[in-house]
Amino acid sequence: MQNEYIKKILQARVYDVARESPLELAPRLSHRLGNRIHLKREDLQPVFSFKLRGAYNKIVHLDETERSRGVICSSAGNHAQGVALAGKKLGIPATIVMPKTTPDIKVEAVRGLGGEVILHGSSYDGAYEYAMKLVAERGLTFIPPYDDPLVIAGQGTVAMEIMHQVHEAPKAIFVPVGGGGLIAGIALYMKYLCPDLKVIGVEPDDAPCMYEALKAGERVVLDQVGIFADGVAVRQAGEEPFRIAREFVDEIILVSTDEICAAIKDIFDDTRSIMEPAGALAVAGIKKYVERESASDEDYVAICSGANMNFDRLRHVAERAQLGEHREAIFAVTIPERPGAFRKFCEAIGTRAITEFNYRYADSDQAHIFVGVQLQGGLEEKDALHEKLRGEDYPVLDMTDNEMAKMHIRYMVGGRAQAEHEVLYRFEFPERPGALLNFLIHMGAKWNISMFHYRNHGADYGRVLVGIQVPPREMEAFQCFLDELGYVYENESDNPAYGLFLH
16 A cells, blocks of 8 residues: 555656745754754745645546546635646636635635635535535536545655655654645655654644544544634544554644744744744644653754735734743732732732733722733743742732633723623634624524624634623523524633633
């Protein structure tokens, strides 16, 4: 099996559209980590992603009958552009079904490559189902994004290039993982040439489909996936990639949203290029691996898989990068409401830079402060400061890993109300014109909305925090309502940040 794949990779027809992307040393990151970190710059491809390799290799191998029917795919981003470019190059009509939530920049990119765009459904699953319906109705040839040997072989040419570009094999290669096509192709090729070289996948901790599959020994379907790294937001790993990964992938590392944001900044600092979240996964994984293994003086390669970033998302990335690098901590602190207390608290913080300071009068006895503090010594300094504040008798909560606090509360400090029977929920809903209004109409149908916070992050999904007044006798009906609504949600009523700043 492996020999057949090696042959397919060596014979892959990708360079009609793809270019051999550079392998660049990241000097600043290498110095910080004490290892040589090399970036494989797939973001420099014509469609700013590696995806055109597999898409073109699949399409160019179609027979005349399959070509004459035209090709179709379902995608919200990079695979769509790869299929559209391949169709244009080969003169094959390409139909791309994209969710209605797809940002205009991606829709226009596909249209600019000559693809016929059909917007259908509010998620990838809806787009896929409609694409398969068109396959049945029109006889179109479906081009899968990752679960296909020719697609996997096309992606495997990334590994072939790396081995041409290095003087000697690196210690490990880190690969972003969604459906698994890229890591399958890379692992097959690398393990054939260098069996001792480690191939390590990296997934977001809120979309770990390959990690969970390898742990379970079989493919699993995730109930839901995080939406920040949308390029790898896949609920189930591909069947063929999973089979290959079980044999040839050494491990999967999970990273947080904050760690991904920090990696985007790391790559920017060395290259002045901005990766999309999925494109920075490998660097985030290297950083976590080096810290875990106390590794030094080794060569590591990170696949920078894509740079199709919406500009509006940059503010969110910038806000979270320092947290991901452990250069900022967020605390909720209660101080006495009396003259001089504020100054005394600042003296306890010392000469550290304050990155954020939100204050709200609680009552005549105390005040709650939401404070961000710049760190030089990482987690050790954060823990030391936490203990110092506690030692000076300040009630303090570490909010650095509290997602609701980072996403919503920091923008809401300043208002408190005693809303009777209030419960607090976080929701995600498809980000499209009218979606917020539709959400409000649904939520306000039966119960009073007592609090609402929404902030556009330039993503495909909106995130809201909602306070709703639900009497206890109506909780069962409210739960049925939530289930019927169909949005991803989480009950935050017991979150300590809510009790301190909003309730």
